[in-house]
Amino acid sequence: MNNEETFIKSFRNVKLSLDARRRMRAELSAYADFYAVPAAGASLLQQTRFFMNRFSYAVGVCSFLLMGGSIAYAGHISLPGSPLYPVKLAILEPVERVFTIREQTTIDWNIDLAYRRLDEADIVTHVSEPSLKGEAQAAIRVVDAVRTVQKNIDALPSSARAEATVAFNEKLSTHENTLARLALVASTSKATSTASALNKLFTEVHARAERNTSSKDAREPSRQQQKATDEKNKESRSKQQHNVLDNEMIESFFDKDAQE
Incomplete structure (x- = not known):
């Protein structure tokens, strides 16, 4: 036993030359390339984890x-x-x-946005239990949207400015009550600038509505008078046509009698 240990220990001091070590390394590398060890396949647990990870990601x-x-x-x-x-x-x-x-152009988008703010304000102010916070927020948004549209309209050429102003004012007129409510809410919440803008806007809309009503009332008698005149003219034309037919019948009768 001691001889074996001594023999083994004697080999520990043996050192190969550099060429021998290089040759041995090359032979081992060639052997490994020729007899490649197949890679171990993924285990069932690994496959399950991979599937669950992908499924969890998708979910x-x-x-x-x-x-x-x-x-x-x-x-x-x-x-x-x-x-x-x-x-x-x-x-x-x-x-x-x-x-x-x-x-859409920028002004078209801003006009649509202003209409959207007005519709939102209509809903907020007409619910069964209005929220003061919601109404105050709606008031600010309506003022901002209307100011933006008015600036866009002012920048238009004069030919298009008048038409755009009329169309936008007509839309504002349909929200007269909402503007009045928002002005009151803004005054209550001490939003001075917003309340002032809404009061001015409401005053303009209300005055415009009154002018339209007055002009409509002023045009009503003339419309009735024109209608009566048209009826008289129609009746007169009917009588003239009737007289013409009577004259033709009389002339036809006398012509026939003369021939006999």
């Missing part, structure tokens, strides 16, 4: 998309005072503008 993505779509829809129909209303203003409407601005 997560679908959930995110569904949640995002629900939030986007809820935000799009949200009203002033709603928690999702800031999302609508800051994210959804700018994204919508990017996709519609190619088909």
Whole structure:
């Protein structure tokens, strides 16, 4: 036993030359290349984990998309005072503008936005239990939208400015009661600039409505008079046609009698 240990220990001091070591390394490398060891296949546990990870990822993505779509829809129909209303203003409407601005001019988009703010204000002010916060927020948004449209209209050429002004004022006239309510809310909430702008806007809309009513009342008698004149002219033409027919019948009778 001691001889074996001594024999083994004697080999520990043996060192191969550099060429021998290089030759041995090359032979081992060639042997490994020729007899390649097949890679171990993935275990069932690894395959299961891989599938579950991919499935969980897909479920997560679908959930995110569904949640995002629900939030986007809820935000799009949200009203002033709603928690999702800031999302609508800051994210959804700018994204919508990017996709519609190619088909609409800037003034068309701003007019549509002003109409949207007025419709929102109509809903907020006419619910069974109005929210003061929602009404105050609607008042600010309406003023901002109307001011933007008025600036856009002022920048138009004179030929298009008059038509755009009339069309926009007609739309504002349909929201007269809402503007009055928003002005009252703004005054109550101490929003001085907003209240002043709304009061001015309401005064203009109300005065315009009264002028239209007065002009309509002034035109009504002339319309009735014109209608009576038309009826008289129609009756006179009918009598003339009747007389012509009678004369033709009389002449025909005398001509026939003369021939006999």
